Amino acid sequence: MGSQAPRRRTLRVRAAVPEGAAENTVELLGEMGDWQSGKSLVPLTGAPPGEVWAEAALDLPPGVHAYKLRVGGHWTLDLDNARTRAKGLHRNNILSIGGAPEPLLFAPAPPFVHVPEEGGLAVVAALRHGHGERLALLCDEPGSPQKISMRALVEEKEHRLFAAHLPAHGAPVRMRFEIDDGRILGREDAPGEPFVWEAKREDELPSWWKDAVVYTIFVDRFAPRPGAPWGPDPGRNRPAFGHLDGVRRALPRLADLGVTVLYLTPIIVAASCHRYDLVDPLRVDPALGGEDSFRRLLDEAHARGLRVLVDLAFSHAGRGFPPYEDVRRKGLASPFASWFCWSPSSSSDKPARLRHYGRRKDAPLLDLDHPDVRALVLDAAARWAGDGVDGIRLDMAAEVPIDLAREIRKVLRARRPDAVMLGELVPGHAFRWRSEGALDCATDFGFHTAAVDFLAKRTLSAEDAASELLSLELGRGAVPGASLRFVSTHDHPRFSTLARQHGGAGRSLLGLFLLLASPGVPALLYGEELDLSAETPVAEPEDVWPDRMPMPLSLDAHGARAFAFVRSMIALRARLPSLRRGNLEILFAEGGLLVLRRAFAGEVVDVAVNAGEPVEIDLEDDEHPGLQVLLSLGEVLAGGQTLRLGRDSAAIATRTSR
Template identity: 25%
Template sequence: MPADRKDSMTSHLLDQPHHDGSALHVPPGTPALGDTVPVRVRVPRAAGVTGVWLRTVRDGEPRLVAARPDGGTDEETSYVAEVDVHNPVTPYRFLLDGPGGYRWLDGRGVHAREVPDAGSFRLTTHAPAPAWLGDGLVYQVFPDRFARSGAAISRPAPDWAVPASWDDEPAGDGPLAGTQLFGGDLDGIVEHLDHLEALGVGTLYLTPVFPGRSNHRYDASTFAAVDPLLGGDAAYARLADAVHARGMRLMGDITTNHTGAGHEWFTRALADPAAPERDLFVWAEPGGADVATTPAGEGYASWLGFGSLPKLDWGSDETWHRMVTGPDAPIGRYLRAPYHLDGWRVDVANMTGRWGSDDRTHDVARALRAAIGRENPEAALVAEHFHDATADLLAGGWHANMNYTGFTRPVWSWLALDGSPVAAHGLPVAGVRRPGGSMVAAMRDFDAGVPWSVTARQWNMLGSHDTPRLRTVVGPDAVELAVTLLLTYPGTPVVFAGDEVGATGDNGEHARTTMAWDQAAHGGPRWDAATLEVYRRLAAVRRGSSALRDGGMRWAVVEDDAVVFLRESPAERVLVVVARGPWSGVTLPGRLLAPGAEPEPLYGEVPVSAGPQGLRVSGDGPGVAVVRLA
């Protein structure tokens, strides 16, 4: 036993009552208004509960009904009560009576105190994201940095660009960060789809492919064509065909909050005050916050004050026509032949339609969902929202969100290198290494704020084109721990191209590194084959497990240096152990194992064994274990 391991044994959380929105507790499917949905809570005998009530909120008023015992085991009783689906989103939680007084069970846990409704479980009549979104990894590609085809080399650089060699280091700040052009293109992606398939990718997501005056292309100059630097419309169609031929999906990236200042609509608006394009943008008094100024002295709203990104006005019928409802509107057009996109990720979705007293975000989100649904009922709509997206995710628009606050930041905070110089993402302060309880509390807070149908499809990431690289934040030794959490936690795992081979980067721009394809066969300083194997093996484990893909989530142990949780589906139970250092270990109840079964290791080296006292989880660490129990 390591000398620095704690002496006392760890207690577990499995004697607490439990409920989540998965199939073991709530019938599958999306309820309609007027439906009655039975919900189930599991109450261990050790919890000392003598009565259970279901508390719902109907038309703003709480209601209580008694739950009835309905099956169970010698060690656990199951209680059931019915939720009347009278509102599009129905919050509910459980009242537990017993020695010591009543307690509440909600999405954040069991509380011997009053709690706000913000943490309640929720049923919703809004349909969830399509099931395919969680079938495999989502793989994010920044097109300029992934791969060059032979044709890319001969394309001349535009006047705004500074050409770079493929092995150059990306600029992390200054003008070069947006103008450094490496020349990756769409046919280059086609040439490396074998890599994605071997990794277990189900969906390829590309950042914007529309032309602009930057390497990131979030400053579109048109939505009517694909950037010729990437190969143009024909190359996009070839990529779509190649992706779909392999059984994968393709998602695009669009800016509904703004265009580029070089966009054909904005240039017409500046050239002619009577042009219909004037109605597409938000005009404001010069000198205000987030207001830029035209050469003629007019003020216009822009993204965070960047004049290169003028803000669209969703109070205008013309904007709706150009973006959503018109026959050539990009939201629907790219879901049709020859591209057949499978959905959109929407840039700065949280700002779309919001300006001062105007707030049309939810209307826009619902309209986008309806528009893509008309083209493809199985299309997905994912928002970018860097902070608290819970209110926006209840409105029936976005299917899911890029889950920075509910997954990325909590995981980083637990695994961050001590004294890391990397800034906390989006904050003007250094990152911090926190105990496991802080990570889990943050995860539970954000998961509890949305229906389970949303949690189960959230885009969980360990980094993106807007963040430092995982390896830089946590160090090479903790990458496996982070990837284990990514591939076993509820939601859709998203991988930014390069993370799987050990890419590094201090901030979002610096992290946009190229792929070192010349090192793929034999490894090298920019291609870590061992890290790639971790991703591949864990992706395969997830792909082969109904519990990891679709099961519920039950925390078993939350310690400073270790977390243990269960993923459970009707067909399977999987135990996940992630330890960032040595800890005391734990003995879990023997009822977790199927009768006569032994723990079946699926991944990792931390020992998990069955004994007369129960299921023993070793305190070895750092390390991980993914173990099938039933």
């Protein structure tokens, strides 16, 4: 992270009151938080009719923070801030702290700067349209000034994104920018002065995580206790009676597949079979085998070289949680009432009501700012870290206060210095949590959306998919290992289910192919290696019970073929550093054909995925004329530097200078 300290900032906003708004309440939402929980602003007097003025005191680190206002429940822009950025369907205001003036978006902080795998410094900046076609990076190193032409990579609605790589350098790095008209842009708050970046490397990701392949196990639906019956899908919200000893019995097969990390959905005592509604976060559920079964699983996994992550969910409790049961009996008179979130009463004859998770009426939201709740959370983190787990997956991390997430990570790292703190983040600005020391890695739902829309649903062209993938790379602000990527989750329909729903089984393995050939840490959902799918998909997130079917105990012929292919793909990824740690370049994107290049430490690999009609493409490269297909899916032919790809096919080819 950068060397500059957080700065106190008073933000004054002016907004039009949207037609139909019942009140003039003003909330601030954006990248200073999770885009969900608004910060109520202090109203100011003097606003003319139809407008509202307000202000907020913010403690934010240097950076470019997108935000928007919600007035009377309606989204609107800050009329006194002309700086905006439009990405996709959304246009937001920009708050720049220690950043560049218009027409440039840049600050010496993630995601605009980071230290990449190959060393040096990766720099990204966004130039507003209408201010030139080129951008140069000026590196003001004493005695060796450099001027580097930045590459234009992504077009947004209001900006063009540029990137450059500085080779090995001293620290700190001093930077400015030059645009087409000759203007030199430095710090907005100190005109003419360069930006200063000094990387801190003490919180680097452990190497085992950067090379990981994660396997997600929905524990209740994965395997029974040895010898116990294992029948058909029991249906929505009904337990299948999965067992930790069943997971342990599967370790040889998982090791043979090539996965290196097991991620277990919650195994604590909880109210439901998915166990995200805590009852006792300090105990392994006896129904899963209890402490002894977990200890055996952890020890045998470690003996086989497999790492284990546990899932901790603290957003809400369930029936049986003692404080909740006390509140159910006594209401606000309970000494535990303040542990939970309440909806304020609208009138004297309507008492305050407990707030619950989603549409449930038996899952009260915990107040994660309450000291006793925070103490319970940290006790749970210490308990699992003390057991020797290799990491924690923090459920709904965007709803956990950043300072609490930071403390959880400190507790974990104090007991397991090489452990990983993984956060489930839906927002696309995971760099905020990482730069604050709250997370090491975050889920990348942007990749999930792009892969599903391009390859399963076919609602995204290769051109748009390429733009989305590049935007994700430029917006990460960290090495690829900081993103956990996937094409299926236990909260969404499986990729294979969607592929069959939208066009047939022929495309069902393309998602895993792209995943395992892309930057980031890949995560497979249990059964994906067997091409498992549901007959009746449910699109509602978190209610996809048909896709949470019990794992088959034996392989049929189709599952065996899928397993063999996925094992080969994982083995190739393990053999080629370029597939694990290489950067991403788009060689071709048109119609249904996407060709990527991955390169690292002199190794160059091309990845072609065809989601359209049969096609032939010439991958002529004078510097790397040798082309050898290492692995293919579907109909693929190679001749010279030409690839012929059938419909729903893909290939990975190594390039050599020969």
